[in-house]
Amino acid sequence: MSSSSATEVAGQTGSAAQRERRRRILDATIALATEGGFDAVQMRTVADDAEVALGTLYRYFPSKIHLLVSALGREFEEAEQRTATRAIPGETPHDRVMFLLSRTTRMLQKQPKLTEAMVRAFMFADASVAGEIHEVGMRLTTMISRAITGSPEHGxxxxxxxAIIRVIADVWLSALVGWVTGRSEATDVEKQIDVAVRLLLR
Structure with a gap:
């Protein structure tokens, strides 16, 4: 199955039953990763826990990388929806972007095994996961854009x-990778982001 076909199947289109199966699959994936990290997410176990046939799972998500990147996309979707309903606190673009990314970072760090699994999948993703990667990027771009302008309605x-948002997002994801791989402490993530945001938004 091509990336575009997989993305279409796994997206928000389709019947209510398809959307419900997709929800159960991602719920099972997140539960397994939360408990056991990247290695705990096995396709057969996900299918069993989600109560779908293994072949059905592969039609929705061709690999565990697709599964975990899609799970990251859903985590960002929930965060992005919050920014659409209320303004992000802060007097300046720097303040608002830091509030957003610090809150999101702390949320991710509260579930270290899940975050490790999703970030590892993001790092390992190849061209076949382009649709899911794009979805993650668009969610993050929308959130940071709203933080910069201070408006939930910003288009x-x-x-x-x-261009600025891409650099901020790259620094943030790089800092998360450093934390996930044990090269830096949790507090270092916010420090690295703060430096980049101050330089880019001054």
Whole structure:
């Protein structure tokens, strides 16, 4: 199955039954990763826990990388929805972006095994996961764009905003990778982000 086909099947389109199966699959994936990390997410176990046939699971998600990146996308979807309903606190773009990313970082660090699994999958993803990676990137871009402007209703980012957001997102994800792989402490993530945000938004 091609990446585009897999993304279409796994997306928000389809019948209510398809969306419900997808929800159960991601719920099972997140539960397994929360308990045991990356290695605990096995396709047959996910299928059993989600009460779907193994072949059905593979039609929705061709690999555990697709599963875990999609789980990351769902985590970001929930965070992005919160920014759509209320303004992000802070007097300046720096304050608001730091509030957003610090809160999201702390949320991820409260579930270290799940975060390790999702970040590892993001690192290992190849071109076949392009659709799921794009979804994660769009959610993150929307959140940071709203933080920069201070408006939940802010639309598509300008070219300059998009360039700044890409750098901020790259620094943040790199800092998370450092924490997940044990190269840095949890507090280092926020410090690294703060430096990048101050330089880019001054």
């Amino acid at each position: 598509e980012a300008t070219e300059e905003e998009a």
